Amino acid sequence: MTDDLRREMLNTMVLIRVYEEAILREYHADKGPGFDIGKGLVPGEMHLSAGQEPVAAGLGPHLTREDALTATHRPHHVAIAKGVRLREMTAEIFGRETGLGHGRGGHMHLFDPVTHFSCSGIIAEGLPPALGQAFAFQRRGTDRVAVAVTGEGAANQGAFHESLNLAALWKLPVVFVVEDNEWGISVPRAQSTSVSSNAVRGAAYGIPGIRVEENSVEGVYEAAGEAIARARAGDGPSLIEVHTLRLWGHFEGDAQGYRTDLEGVPGRDPLPTYRHALTAAGIITEADYSAMQASATALVEDAIDFAKESPLPNPAEALDYVFAEGARS
Known part of the structure; x- marks a missing residue:
């Protein structure tokens, strides 16, 4: 792992946080x-x-624009790492006509065919589409891969287990990534999940499973590198679980009265942790970090301005872009 790569991953984490x-x-x-x-x-x-930036920043460097990635209702970090256009994504979040889905989908339904990115508000919904994309890649004889990012709560859904089973059976080029942020809305994972790590569930389907601890971006990078290389080589799927952190509420407006760990949450923030590690190693300076923040701020504020200045959809065209148009057999 080079110093340039470490700077790139930190830069991605800064952009996501900004x-x-x-x-x-x-x-x-x-x-x-x-x-x-x-x-x-x-x-x-x-x-x-x-708080979940390391998952995205560790995955991103291994993926090409032609690879596919599906995400959850909490999608912005992996969308940014996949290269989804900030202006169009922000306009979609603001419900504007210039958005990825012409303002019809909002922030939980981002679809970008340019980067082969999609997400959904339905728990575990992204796994079967990733499976389908991986199947298509395999049938076409390409080395493209699909990655499905989901939450630890989704690992108890039928779609999760059905997808792992079929991916293993057909030896599909797909990587399943579980973000364990310890909370399924207001339910701690210990009260909903019978195993301490979802990574062990890979064994039930005969595929490798690994858990990355401490929200480590370098740990994610290494685990993802092995899994994606395995998929590209035709050796089938892998399962990665990352012990990450939900720094804020499940949704904005969440009072988090159920949460017992809030006092210690700021100290686990991965951004200052990685920044200090790179500074201590002489890989970046404070000036470098300030430049990353300034660059990220300029990009983000440009996207915000673009969204605010974009038109709202015409109510008379509400059904446009919702259904497939054209001839049907």
Whole structure:
């Protein structure tokens, strides 16, 4: 692992955090008086990924634009790492006509055919589509891979187990990544999951399973590198679980009264942890970090401005871009 790569991963983590902080700011700017989830520039629910940046930053360097990635209702970090266009993604979050889905989908339904990225608000929904993409890649004789990122709660869904079984049976080029942020909405994983690590579930389907501890971006990079190389070589699927962190609430407006670990959460923030590690190793300077923040801020504020200046969809065209158009057999 080179120093340039380490700087690249930190830079990706900084961009993700700056983006999420900006969305947080805009989301809450006009939700009052009180808190009305339907009001404001960004109406509807909002699930932010602050704290989970290492998963995205560790995966991103291994993926090409032609590889596929599916994500969850908390998708912005992996979308950014996959190269989804910030302007169009932000416009979609704001419900604008210039968005990825012409403002029809919002932040939980981001679809970008340019980078082969998609996500959904349905738990474990992204695994079967990743399976289908991997099947297509295999049938076409390519070395492209599909990655399905999901949460630890989804590992108890039927779609998770069905997907692992079929992927193993057909030896598909797919990697399953479970983000264990310790909470399925308000339920701690110990109260919902019978195993201490979902990585052990790979053994039931005859595929490798590994758990990355301590929210380590370098650990994710190494595990993902092995799994993706294995998939490209035609050796079948792998399962990776990352012990990560949900720094903020399940959704914006979540009072988190159920959460017993809040006091220690800031100290586990992966961004200052990795920044200090690279600074101590002489890989970056404080000036380098400031430059990363400035660059990220410029990109993000440009995307926010683009979204705000973009038109709202015409209500008379509400069904456009929702259903496939053209001749049907």
